[in-house]
Amino acid sequence: MINQVRVSLKEIVGGGYKTYWNYKGRYRVVKGGRGSKKSTTTALNIVNRMMEYPLANTLVVRKVFKDHKDSTYAQLKWAIKRLKVEHLWEAKLSPLEITYKPTGQKILFRGLDDPMSVTSITVDVGFLCWAWFEEAYQIMNEDDFDKVDMSIRGELPSGYFKQITLTFNPWNEKHWLKRRFFDVQQKNILAMTTNYLCNEFLGADDRELFEWMKKHNPRRYKIEGLGEWGIAEGAIFTNWREFAFDKSEIIKRPGVKSAFGLDFGFTVDPTAFPASVVDPKNREIFIFDEIYEKGLLNNEIADAIKNKGYQKEIIIADAAEPKSIVELRKYGIRKIKAAEKGPDSVKAGIQFLQQFSIYIHPSCTNASMEFSNYVWERNKEGQMINKPADEYNHLIDALRYSMEPIRKRMRVR
Incomplete structure (x- = not known):
């Protein structure tokens, strides 16, 4: 028997992400400023979903593998604890993975600096259903994304779905992410923008930093505060x-x-x-x-x-x-x-x-x-x-x- 723990997702997740949380299309893309809850909400969503879908596994991707430990890995462990289900999960550093103990489902971590580790993934239990690209803006080469995208394939049982999630800060409007996901309207793409204003968990000192940025550095506030695209015109270095x-x-x-x-x-x-x-x-x-x-x-x-x-x-x-x-x-x-x-x-x-x-x-x-x-x-x-x-x-x-x-x-x- 699995001990049941009751928590309020509404209280834990907060507002601003209802559509994102429930979306089941192929691509779920969110650009946002700092403090916009995009990464923590994604971590909570992945943990919750995997317990809901006992045959689903998740691949978490960053440009550089070593960056996982202090970012996505730590965020997912935080999410497990926040949902009060840490007794059901096991996190390991070698190999870097998190396992749902009742079923053997896994959250796997890979870096694009080791392409073979990304394209040759197999799972012991169930299916590889979902992938999360954190700090997706760092991926300058669209082909690197496509290789992982194509690895999430195959027939799934009834009620399951395949999905790629991308979260990032929108530094430059010339990035391929804008053209690929934000300049189009397709039924299999959810592309949204969030910012710190929807984060009810920020402290007063955090909000003061954003107000300081708004007053003293409006261009940076537009990107890091409001989550809007950075303007690429007037680049100093093109070499x-x-x-x-x-x-x-x-x-x-x-x-x-x-x-x-x-x-x-x-x-x-x-x-x-x-x-x-x-x-x-x-x-x-x-x-x-x-x-x-x-x-x-x-x-x-x-x-x-x-x-x-x-x-x-x-x-x-x-x-x-x-x-x-x-x-x-x-x-x-x-x-x-x-x-x-x-x-x-x-x-x-x-x-x-x-x-x-x-x-x-x-x-x-x-x-x-x-x-x-x-x-x-x-x-x-x-x-x-x-x-x-x-x-x-x-x-x-x-x-x-x-x-x-x-x-x-x-x-x-």
Whole structure:
């Protein structure tokens, strides 16, 4: 006998998602701002559905597999606990999966950085019915999505249905997701937009952050607050693309240099740390790793750098925080230096980066996001001016800092 637990889904899920919760068409797509409940609601829905459909299994997909542990895996475990059914589920880290103990149904986790693991999925019990793409905006290649879409196939028992769910923040209107799901009207697509205003569980301090953003950064508020598409016009960098390069091959080239930069952040902005290999002769930059996180204290920044193994590298950091630089040295980041900011250093740094072909490894999702959204500022009349907008530029600023030694050497030559 399974112990019965009564909970109120209305109280747990809240408002704003009734249509989404009950939809059974092929594609269920929700773009939303931060704090819009889209991911937590999806996690609750998956757990509830799997207990309702004893032959259904779920595949959860992210662009990079390692990102599951602290996002979708944690959210689904939270949902299980929130629904008070943790005694019925078993979560494992190796292999990463969650099992419904009464039936053996599974929630499986995969990353697009290992294509074979995605396309060769089999389940022990029942059928693979559903897939959830979290942070779907990070998937730049529509073909990668199609491969998983095609793997959800085959006849199902009466009453069952196949469905692909996609949740994401809508950074750029040129993304294939807009054309594929939002610019069309098809009976098998539910495409909706949500935002923090429907989230009754947010605290007063969370709402204050959105109000601050609304007043001080309206473009960012439109995307991250209201969940509207970001405007792609006026992109500063068009000389970049994602490329799954092999760093070990790049560093064999003669004359290549490493470049590490650091831009400090905390509450509103993230601390950003890009790691790159630079080929000055061929004018190529290869961004292969990143740290991108809010709320990090200086000792935590040092720990993050050490965990990546970069504590012995020369790191060029934002000169506006000399105290933080001194503290990081005390925490073992001995070779950190302040950037040499001068007149028009931002424009000069941008112009220098524009002379390179920039390749971003697919695992560096935040770098791709910033390069997609870094645009020129507009005046009150809506005309672009020769000044970059002060947003989506934290990794890019840190990349500028990291390139200072290379720019000096090239200028001398």
